[in-house]
Structure formats: structure tokens, C-alpha cells
Amino acid sequence: MAAEPVNDAPWRLLDDVRLGEGVVIHSFTSLYGCSIGDETRVGAFVEIQRGAAIGARCKISSHSFVCEGVTIEDEVFVGHGVVFINDRHPRATTEAGAPKGKDDWVLERTHVGRGASIGSGATILGGVTIGPRALVGAGAVVTRDVPAGEVAVGNPARLLPREAHRPTAPLPSS
Amino acid sequence: MAAEPVNDAPWRLLDDVRLGEGVVIHSFTSLYGCSIGDETRVGAFVEIQRGAAIGARCKISSHSFVCEGVTIEDEVFVGHGVVFINDRHPRATTEAGAPKGKDDWVLERTHVGRGASIGSGATILGGVTIGPRALVGAGAVVTRDVPAGEVAVGNPARLLPREAHRPTAPLPSS
Amino acid sequence: MAAEPVNDAPWRLLDDVRLGEGVVIHSFTSLYGCSIGDETRVGAFVEIQRGAAIGARCKISSHSFVCEGVTIEDEVFVGHGVVFINDRHPRATTEAGAPKGKDDWVLERTHVGRGASIGSGATILGGVTIGPRALVGAGAVVTRDVPAGEVAVGNPARLLPREAHRPTAPLPSS
Numbered sequence: 001m002a003a004e005p006v007n008d009a010p011w012r013l014l015d016d017v018r019l020g021e022g023v024v025i026h027s028f029t030s031l032y033g034c035s036i037g038d039e040t041r042v043g044a045f046v047e048i049q050r051g052a053a054i055g056a057r058c059k060i061s062s063h064s065f066v067c068e069g070v071t072i073e074d075e076v077f078v079g080h081g082v083v084f085i086n087d088r089h090p091r092a093t094t095e096a097g098a099p100k101g102k103d104d105w106v107l108e109r110t111h112v113g114r115g116a117s118i119g120s121g122a123t124i125l126g127g128v129t130i131g132p133r134a135l136v137g138a139g140a141v142v143t144r145d146v147p148a149g150e151v152a153v154g155n156p157a158r159l160l161p162r163e164a165h166r167p168t169a170p171l172p173s174s
Numbered sequence: 175m176a177a178e179p180v181n182d183a184p185w186r187l188l189d190d191v192r193l194g195e196g197v198v199i200h201s202f203t204s205l206y207g208c209s210i211g212d213e214t215r216v217g218a219f220v221e222i223q224r225g226a227a228i229g230a231r232c233k234i235s236s237h238s239f240v241c242e243g244v245t246i247e248d249e250v251f252v253g254h255g256v257v258f259i260n261d262r263h264p265r266a267t268t269e270a271g272a273p274k275g276k277d278d279w280v281l282e283r284t285h286v287g288r289g290a291s292i293g294s295g296a297t298i299l300g301g302v303t304i305g306p307r308a309l310v311g312a313g314a315v316v317t318r319d320v321p322a323g324e325v326a327v328g329n330p331a332r333l334l335p336r337e338a339h340r341p342t343a344p345l346p347s348s
Numbered sequence: 349m350a351a352e353p354v355n356d357a358p359w360r361l362l363d364d365v366r367l368g369e370g371v372v373i374h375s376f377t378s379l380y381g382c383s384i385g386d387e388t389r390v391g392a393f394v395e396i397q398r399g400a401a402i403g404a405r406c407k408i409s410s411h412s413f414v415c416e417g418v419t420i421e422d423e424v425f426v427g428h429g430v431v432f433i434n435d436r437h438p439r440a441t442t443e444a445g446a447p448k449g450k451d452d453w454v455l456e457r458t459h460v461g462r463g464a465s466i467g468s469g470a471t472i473l474g475g476v477t478i479g480p481r482a483l484v485g486a487g488a489v490v491t492r493d494v495p496a497g498e499v500a501v502g503n504p505a506r507l508l509p510r511e512a513h514r515p516t517a518p519l520p521s522s
Contacts, residue, residue: 011185011359013201027361028202028376028393030218039447044378044395045202045411047218047236057447059440062395062413063219063431065236065254065294077440080413081431081471083237083255083294085312090291092233092251099213099231117438120413120431121471121489123255123295123313138433139471139489139503141295141313141329155313155329155489155503185359187375202376204392219376221392221410237393239410239428239468257411257429257468259486264465266407266425273387273405297429297469297487315469315487329487329503 020056034066037074061120069109069126076112079120079138084110086126113148135165194230208240211248235294243283243300250286253294253312258284260300287322309339368404382414385422409468417457417474424460427468427486432458434474461496483513 009027017031020038025031029042033050036042040054043062048054052066055074060066062080069086072078087105094104108126112118116130119138130136131148141155151160183201191205194212199205203216207224210216214228217236222228226240229248234240236254243260246252261279268278282300286292290304293312304310305322315329325334357375365379368386373379377390381398384390388402391410396402400414403422408414410428417434420426435453442452456474460466464478467486478484479496489503499508 010361011202013184027378028219028359030201041447045219045237045376045393057441057445059447063237063255063393063411063429067254075439075441075445077438079431079433079438080415081237081255081411081429083253083312085253085294090251090253090293091249091289092291093231093249093289097231097249099215099233115439115441117440119438119471120433121295121469123293125312138431138473153504156327185376187358202393204375219393219411237411237429241428255411255429257427257486259427259468264425264427264467265423265463266465267405267423267463271405271423273389273407295469299486330501 016050026062043080055114069107070112071109072112073114073116073132075115077117078112079118079122081121082118082124083122084124084126086110088126190224200236217254229288243281244286245283246286247288247290247306249289251291252286253292253296255295256292256298257296258298258300260284262300364398374410391428403462417455418460419457420460421462421464421480423463425465426460427466427470429469430466430472431470432472432474434458436474 007024011027013030015032018035022039023036024041026044028044029046031048034048034052036054037056040058042060045063048066049068051068052070054072058076060078064078064082067084067086070084086108093099110128112130113132115133118136121139122136123141125143129145133149134146135151137153140153140157142157146152151165181198185201187204189206192209196213197210198215200218202218203220205222208222208226210228211230214232216234219237222240223242225242226244228246232250234252238252238256241258241260244258260282267273284302286304287306289307292310295313296310297315299317303319307323308320309325311327314327314331316331320326325339355372359375361378363380366383370387371384372389374392376392377394379396382396382400384402385404388406390408393411396414397416399416400418402420406424408426412426412430415432415434418432434456458476460478461480463481466484469487470484471489473491477493481497482494483499485501488501488505490505494500499513
């Protein structure tokens with residue numbers, strides 16, 4: 001396992017990150033306490049938190065936030081400006097008014113299956129499972145599970161009927 | 175009042191910022207001409223503009239933008255990728271085609287009450303008041319006021335009926 | 349044509365960028381292989397990709413992403429946290445499981461006409477044309493063309509009826 005990403009971009013924070021072979025991490029990124037699989041690419045302005053696990057051959061595009069409790073399998077596309085969430089009841093402080101600490105909330109875990117794609121601008125609530133090869137549309141707000149191979153769009157996200165799915169590869173020109 | 179944030183992260187721009195005691199400001203941030211209350215935490219990739227005022231014990235999460243004209247009271251949670259707006263008629267240039275200057279638009283002020291929470295990915299239009307302990311759902315686009323203690327979700331945001339509110343604290347395990 | 353932006357902010361990546369006169373580019377930005385017209389201003393945390401072309405007197409606000417294949421005419425306002433898209437079928441890998449390369453996808457071009465405004469938090473799908481002086485509302489997800497002078501809001505974005513348009517300039521006080 002390579003100790004360093006293969007590129008050499010300036011202005012990155014990499015603290016206690018377990019990196020696979022051939023990982024590319026761009027500038028203006030903050031990764032800490034997470035693992036990144038082989039050949040995965042991480043864009044600019046990305047934060048990946050402690051406890052997040054990202055598989056091999058993924059693309060985590062610019063401006064995205066991957067929080068603690070998120071597991072992303074291999075070959076997943078995460079678009080630009082995607083936000084994951086792990087707290088169903090976010091508050092700045094406890095009921096007593098003290099800043100919340102690590103024991104003052106419940107982590108809700110999110111799982112993204114192999115080969116899924118999450119469109120740019122999507123927001124993924126905590127506790128959600130996105131199945132293998134599922135597709136989350138751009139700008140969708142995902143509040144419930146998306147089964148394998150399904151397509152979810154809108155706010156809140158709804159599954160598209162199967163006949164409305166766009167093909168997963170471009171049609172050949174006629 | 176402490177002159178410097180308590181942590182010592184690299185790559186920050188702090189220009190003419192009034193900081194309370196125990197403020198934590200992460201890397202890759204740009205704050206200028208604003209005030210930040212005691213023990214407030216500011217995540218990576220955050221910009222806070224001149225004239226914005228943020229209270230004590232708040233959390234301003236990564237990738238958020240707080241513009242001029244926004245006042246945030248104490249103990250407010252601002253999620254990741256939240257965008258505030260202060261201009262109802264944004265244009266790059268005046269009708270005459272010159273780049274807009276500071277006298278070419280009308281500032282619309284936004285107020286967020288004590289203990290409110292704004293979910294990740296939310297967009298808050300200018301001129302809006304979000305009441306104390308109100309909750310803005312993840313990905314909501316808030317175009318009108320949210321009264322104290324209410325929950326607003328969707329695009330455009332609508333108030334949830336009271337019986338649909340999620341509890342503000344996790345239920346005890348049974 | 350000036351070789352350097354007029355300001356001198358730290359922590360910027362400018363690689364093979366064609367800059368007009370009087371361009372202002374803030375810190376924490378990554379621009380490569382693109383062109384930026386005279387007097388255009390680019391905010392913090394912005395990435396502009398190779399092959400993007402931005403006109404004169406535009407404002408590209410903080411946290412926005414402008415991808416390859418996007419052409420923005422003069423005097424366009426792009427709000428904060430706006431994401432453009434150029435791939436209708438985003439996947440991390442080819443069907444064979446290899447990371448996608450430059451020949452493994454179809455670029456869909458987007459065109460934004462002169463004087464248009466794109467509200468903060470909007471997501472613009474690939475292959476879309478936004479006409480001159482059109483207005484995209486904050487948080488909108490634009491999946492189809494927006495004709496000149498029209499206003500599109502929502503997810504997915506719909507055109508507002510003409511009588512519902514907000515005026516493009518503030519009403520005089522009465």
C-alpha cells in the first residue's frame with residue numbers, strides 16, 4: 001500500500017489516512033482518519049472525515065463532503081457538491097446549552113453499494129442504503145433507501161419507474 | 175476576547191474578524207469583517223463575509239457560505255454546504271452593463287434565532303427570518319419565514335404539520 | 349491581455365488560464381485550461397475546468413464548479429455553490445470496471461446567454477441552454493432549456509408564468 005498519493009498537489013491536509021495504490025488527491029482537500037482504495041480520485045475542496053471508508057476505483061468529485069459513518073464500495077461515482085449526513089437531529093448544543101461533544105449524538109451510518117452513482121448537488125440523509133449500480137439524480141435529496149439498480153430523483157427523492165430509466169451507457173448514434 | 179482562534183490550522187484568511195473566546199476555525203476558510211462568538215466552530219471551506227454576525231456556541235459546518243446581512247444567534251447549527259443569499263435580484267452588471275458595485279443593489283437581511291438548526295445543503299433566500307429552535311431540513315430551499323420551533327422541508331420549503339415533527343432528541347431504546 | 353489577475357490573493361492554482369484585463373480571482377481557487385473575460389470576478393472555493401469559457405464582466409461566486417463544455421457569455425451572474433454538469437451517465441468506471449478515461453464518456457455542452465443569472469445552490473444538468481437574461485432561481489435543478497428572459501425555479505425546474513416574474517430591478521420605494 002502506497003504511503004503517499006501519486007500526485008503532488010499543494011495545500012492538502014492528509015492526517016492518518018490509509019491510502020491504496022495509485023490514489024490521486026487534488027489540492028484544497030482535508031482527509032483525516034479515513035481509508036481510500038486503489039486508484040480512487042479525490043477532487044478539490046473535498047473533506048472526508050474520520051471513520052469514512054471509500055473503496056477502489058471511485059471518483060469523489062470536487063466540493064463534496066463525506067462524513068463519519070459513510071461506507072462507499074468500489075467503483076462508485078460521487079458527483080460535485082454532494083453532502084452526506086450522519087445525524088438525524090443536528091443541534092449545535094446539548095439541551096443544557098453546552099457545545100455538543102462526541103457522546104451527545106447518535107451516528108447514523110450510510111452505505112453506498114458497488115458501482116452506484118450519486119449525481120452532483122445531491123444530499124444524502126443519514127441511515128440510508130444506496131444499492132449497487134443505483135443512480136441518484138443531480139440535486140436529489142435522498143431520505144430513504146434506494147434499491148440496487150434503481151434511479152432516484154427530486155426533493156425528497158422518489159424512484160423513477162423502470163421504463164423511465166435513462167440507459168446506463170450512451171445510445172449508439174443512428 | 176481572544177485575538178486568535180485557539181487552534182492553529184494552516185491556510186486560513188482571517189481579516190478584521192472579531193473572535194470570541196475558544197473559537198475554532200479550520201483550514202481553507204475565508205472570514206473577513208465579521209464577528210464570531212465564544213466557542214463557535216467553523217469548518218473547512220467556509221466563507222463568512224463582512225457584516226455577518228455569528229453568536230456563541232454555534233457550529234458552521236464545512237462548505238457553507240454566510241453573507242453580509244446575516245445574523246445568527248447563539249447555539250445555531252448550520253450544516254454542510256448551506257448557502258445564504260442577500261440579493262433578491264442578482265445580476266452581474268447594472269442595466270448599463272457595468273459590473274455592479276456596492277451601491278447597485280439592495281441588501282436583504284436574514285436572521286436566524288437562537289438554537290435553530292439548518293440542515294446540510296439548504297439554501298436560504300434573503301430577507302428571511304428563521305425563528306428560535308426552528309429546523310430547516312436538509313436540502314430545503316427556504317423562501318419565506320420559518321416560525322419558532324417549526325420544521326421546514328422541500329423546494330420551496332413548506333412547514334411540516336406539527337404531528338410530523340421528528341423529535342428533537344433521539345428516542346430512548348426500548 | 350493581462351497575464352496575471354489584478355489582485356494578489358494567496359493559495360490559488362492558475363494553470364494555462366487565459367485571463368482578460370482586470371480579472372479578480374480570490375484565494376482557494378483552482379482554474380486550469382479555461383478563459384476568463386475582462387473584469388470578471390471569481391470567488392473563493394471555485395473550480396473552473398479545462399475547456400470552460402467565461403465572458404467579460406461576469407461574477408462567478410464562491411463554492412461554484414464550472415466544468416468542461418460550459419460556455420458563459422458576458423455579464424452573467426453565477427451564484428454561490430452552483431454546480432454545472434457535463435455527463436449524462438456519470439459512472440466511476442467503464443462497464444469493464446476500469447477507471448473512466450477521457451474517451452469513455454460523451455461531453456454534453458451547456459451554454460449560458462448574455463446577462464443571465466443563476467441563483468445560488470442551483471444545479472445545471474449537461475446539454476442545457478440558458479437564454480440571455482434568463483433567471484434560474486436559487487436551489488433550482490435545471491434539466492431542460494430555459495428560454496431568454498424566462499424564470500425557472502424548483503426541482504426539477506419549471507418556468508414561472510410571466511406574470512409571476514419578479515422584476516429584474518428593485519421597485520422604487522413609494
